[in-house]
Amino acid sequence: MQIEDIKKLIQLLDESNLTELCLEEESYKIKLKKEKEVIRVEKEVSTISAPALTHSNPTPQNSPTQVDTSIEDTDYQIIKAPMVGTFYKSPSPESDPYVTIGDQVKAESIVCILEAMKLFNEIQAEVSGEIIEILVEDGQMVEFGQPLFKVK
Structure with missing residues (x-):
């Protein structure tokens, strides 16, 4: 070449x-x-105040469309699919998975395989931390940019 x-x-x-x-x-x-894009989401708390009840606005103040008081833990990073393919959690059906919930990973850690056009691509974490959630199932087709793992 x-x-x-x-x-x-x-x-x-x-x-x-x-x-x-x-x-x-x-x-x-x-x-x-x-290089892949790593998205870091920090915790953010926001409140929206509901308007007072009037004759023109009969919606109650505790309506979920008016006030959102739920706080979700968003202090994590997302490992996204770098390509379209089939997600495999282990190198072979008989092998242990690359990672499970609670495992510590480094940027160079292999977390899964994506198969695309008969090519098996090892996917690296590219972030460091603890796997807190696996967002796809073994053998599932994934899209480019689809979240695969949450890392805290």
Whole structure:
């Protein structure tokens, strides 16, 4: 493979929605990877005050459309699918899963495999912390950008 061919592959990857491209021939193997976006959500508490009851607005003040007092724990990071594919929690059906709830992961930790076009792509956490939720089922098709794991 010539350097011009590699430059073309890099340009194709850069201009596409793909985050990873692997090409393997008998004499070489090339793996190109874009950095993935990591979204960090911090806890935020907000209150909305309801308008007073009037003849023109007969909605009660405790209506859920008027006041939202629920507080949800959002102090976590999301590991998203970098591509469309089938989610597998382990390298083979007989193997233990890469991660389970409560496991500690580092940025380079493999958390799952996504199969796309008969290629099995190991997905790294790219964040550090504790797996607090697995958002998809083994064998489930996932979309690009779909949340896979919550990490605290």
